[in-house]
Amino acid sequence: MSQEQQDQPKRIEQLSQGEGSASNGAPVATGENVAGTPKKVRKVVSEEAISPHPSIWPLGLALALVVLLIGSVTQPLILGLGALLVAAAIIGWGLERR
Amino acid sequence: MATRTIGEGAATTLVRRRGFSESYIGEWLTTTDHKLIGIMYMLTGFFFFLVGGMEALLIRTQLAQPNGQVLDPQTYNEIFTMHGTTMIFLFVIPMLTGFGNYVVPLMIGARDMAFPRMNSFGYWVLLFGGIFLQASFLVGQPPNGGWFMYAPLSEVNCGLHAVQCTPGMNADFWLLGVLLLGVSSIAGSLNFVVTILKLRAPGMSINRMPLFSWMTLVTAFLLLFALPSLSAAAVLLLLDRHVGTHFYQYAFGGDPLLWQHLFWSFGHPEVYILILPAFGIISEVLPVFARKPIFGYTFIAWSGVAIGFLSFTVWAHHMFAVGLPPIAQAFFATSTTLIAIPTAVKIFNWLATIWGGKINFKVPMLFALGFIAMFLIGGLNGVALAVVPFDYQVTDTYFVVAHLHYVLFGGTAFGIFAGIYYWFPKFSGKMLNERLGQWHFWLMLIGVNLTFFPMHLLGIFGMPRRIYTYPANIVGWSELNLLASIGAFVIALSILIFLFNFVATLKNGEAAPDDPWDAFTLEWDTTSPPKKYNFLTIPIVRSRRPFYDKKNPDIADWRSVIH
Numbered sequence: 001m002s003q004e005q006q007d008q009p010k011r012i013e014q015l016s017q018g019e020g021s022a023s024n025g026a027p028v029a030t031g032e033n034v035a036g037t038p039k040k041v042r043k044v045v046s047e048e049a050i051s052p053h054p055s056i057w058p059l060g061l062a063l064a065l066v067v068l069l070i071g072s073v074t075q076p077l078i079l080g081l082g083a084l085l086v087a088a089a090i091i092g093w094g095l096e097r098r
Numbered sequence: 099m100a101t102r103t104i105g106e107g108a109a110t111t112l113v114r115r116r117g118f119s120e121s122y123i124g125e126w127l128t129t130t131d132h133k134l135i136g137i138m139y140m141l142t143g144f145f146f147f148l149v150g151g152m153e154a155l156l157i158r159t160q161l162a163q164p165n166g167q168v169l170d171p172q173t174y175n176e177i178f179t180m181h182g183t184t185m186i187f188l189f190v191i192p193m194l195t196g197f198g199n200y201v202v203p204l205m206i207g208a209r210d211m212a213f214p215r216m217n218s219f220g221y222w223v224l225l226f227g228g229i230f231l232q233a234s235f236l237v238g239q240p241p242n243g244g245w246f247m248y249a250p251l252s253e254v255n256c257g258l259h260a261v262q263c264t265p266g267m268n269a270d271f272w273l274l275g276v277l278l279l280g281v282s283s284i285a286g287s288l289n290f291v292v293t294i295l296k297l298r299a300p301g302m303s304i305n306r307m308p309l310f311s312w313m314t315l316v317t318a319f320l321l322l323f324a325l326p327s328l329s330a331a332a333v334l335l336l337l338d339r340h341v342g343t344h345f346y347q348y349a350f351g352g353d354p355l356l357w358q359h360l361f362w363s364f365g366h367p368e369v370y371i372l373i374l375p376a377f378g379i380i381s382e383v384l385p386v387f388a389r390k391p392i393f394g395y396t397f398i399a400w401s402g403v404a405i406g407f408l409s410f411t412v413w414a415h416h417m418f419a420v421g422l423p424p425i426a427q428a429f430f431a432t433s434t435t436l437i438a439i440p441t442a443v444k445i446f447n448w449l450a451t452i453w454g455g456k457i458n459f460k461v462p463m464l465f466a467l468g469f470i471a472m473f474l475i476g477g478l479n480g481v482a483l484a485v486v487p488f489d490y491q492v493t494d495t496y497f498v499v500a501h502l503h504y505v506l507f508g509g510t511a512f513g514i515f516a517g518i519y520y521w522f523p524k525f526s527g528k529m530l531n532e533r534l535g536q537w538h539f540w541l542m543l544i545g546v547n548l549t550f551f552p553m554h555l556l557g558i559f560g561m562p563r564r565i566y567t568y569p570a571n572i573v574g575w576s577e578l579n580l581l582a583s584i585g586a587f588v589i590a591l592s593i594l595i596f597l598f599n600f601v602a603t604l605k606n607g608e609a610a611p612d613d614p615w616d617a618f619t620l621e622w623d624t625t626s627p628p629k630k631y632n633f634l635t636i637p638i639v640r641s642r643r644p645f646y647d648k649k650n651p652d653i654a655d656w657r658s659v660i661h
Contacts, residue, residue, distance in 0.1 A: 052214030054119035054128035062222035
């Protein structure tokens with residue numbers, strides 16, 4: 001085993017034991033590659049920055065889809081309403097700030 | 099932005115008004131966090147399990163004695179249709195998707211699913227699809243054509259003389275319901291594929307991926323390729339029913355067998371969609387409680403892929419009795435027998451995993467061992483059904499009911515409970531009561547065998563499935579049916595014990611440590627329950643047991659094993 005190979009596990013252990021965590025406990029986005037060689041880029045980021053934002057539009061679109069499908073076998077009026085709701089939900093979803 | 103910390107974020111929260119998404123209800127309605135969505139999937143799935151279970155009890159009460167009067171024939175049709183539909187589409191799939199949602203990102207070292215909002219959308223469509231299906235009871239027109247809704251019986255009118263078949267909305271509820279559930283499954287599957295292929299932690303090659311993630315990946319591909327067939331079949335039947343086409347009507351140039359081909363080319367992969375994630379759960383539980391690495395990781399992983407491929411070649415074994423040409427029967431009998439090979443490879447590897455291990459008989463392990471035994475019975479009688487002359491004899495009898503319940507209840511449901519007991523500490527931060535868990539396991543094991551084993555004999559004695567009652571003068575039927583019904587109530591008792599355990603644990607349960615089982619995979623390298631961002635630092639993976647390596651650096655797998 002080469003010296004470089006021997007060194008790699010040690011560095012990985014240190015990293016996985018929290019060497020890279022911020023002093024205030026914030027999550028850290030590390031940039032290690034598959035071979036285990038740390039890149040130089042390392043960022044401390046907020047929970048909000050790395051967590052997906054909440055959104056009501058998935059629920060809205062699902063509800064609209066149900067109305068659309070019920071309308072397809074019952075009343076054209078409900079079908080039209082469902083289509084409008086689906087369109088509105090897709091637009092709302094698309095325009096939402098992420 | 100990139101350098102903001104949690105502390106700064108908290109300070110900001112103090113001076114602004116709370117949004118809807120930060121209220122208790124708003125958080126659940128708008129969440130895109132894979133863990134909350136996973137919990138919602140599981141709770142929804144378990145609720146529908148109770149609904150489907152009560153339907154099963156109604157069926158068994160009706161059949162407990164000859165000439166039963168508990169249900170009339172029409173209601174009996176509705177109840178067995180909704181029992182099958184609910185258990186398959188609204189219990190097993192949501193439960194397994196819930197496990198996948200919660201556990202897979204943690205296992206592979208990701209912070210969330212690839213498409214969080216699509217993940218949320220998949221859940222809500224499932225919930226509304228489930229409510230829509232069950233709402234059919236409220237309007238008095240629940241589906242009544244069996245869980246496979248065979249055409250042309252599910253058409254509005256049949257034949258040249260327009261005999262009424264299913265004129266009400268019964269079949270429409272089912273068709274629209276499965277279309278909605280299909281949308282949900284497609285959304286979920288796409289998410290799993292992209293998440294598993296693109297968001298694995300550094301160093302987690304495909305050959306180091308936990309086996310539950312492997313099986314979830316295979317299942318997601320199966321759903322993506324199998325569901326279009328069901329959706330197409332459903333749309334064609336809806337067109338027949340509402341637009342006047344005749345895709346499934348022989349008298350007008352259509353083909354009733356087209357429905358069966360389309361349905362079962364979804365329906366048989368579906369069986370593996372329901373069992374493969376359970377295989378994955380068992381492959382996670384056994385090594386931890388046997389204190390050994392999994393035996394034959396590569397074989398277990400790739401036999402799952404083989405099962406996935408073969409599952410698309412066996413559908414017509416459900417149709418031997420319709421009069422397929424001999425060459426087709428030979429082909430489908432062979433492919434059905436072939437699929438037993440990769441399945442047996444898994445069972446061999448599981449047994450080899452526990453062989454010589456320091457087995458810890460905690461409840462997750464009991465359910466995993468129960469799974470192997472029950473699934474083995476279901477697998478063996480499945481091979482028997484692949485033999486065409488035997489299938490002719492028992493087709494559409496209770497032998498088939500016994501087979502599918504040993505696979506899906508003795509198999510999948512045991513796997514699900516193994517997963518619940520195993521991961522519950524991670525989900526909730528509480529330990530389920532061990533003694534109550536043992537009662538739950540043993541009663542369920544006894545109940546399953548008491549209910550479903552006699553059905554083999556009933557099938558061989560000629561009792562057709564889906565009959566709502568039977569006369570008293572047929573030798574053996576009354577006694578075996580009574581035994582099966584007693585077994586069903588024993589299962590119900592075991593589930594009540596589980597529910598009590600669940601509620602009591604959430605209320606006053608013992609706090610769970612982060613790693614109560616001394617486990618091997620990354621989900622245990624987080625707090626119980628995990629923080630929203632999962633990992634403070636994305637872990638680096640050097641072997642198939644990354645958390646074991648972290649806890650045992652001197653004897654880490656990567657020091658001695660190359661994979």
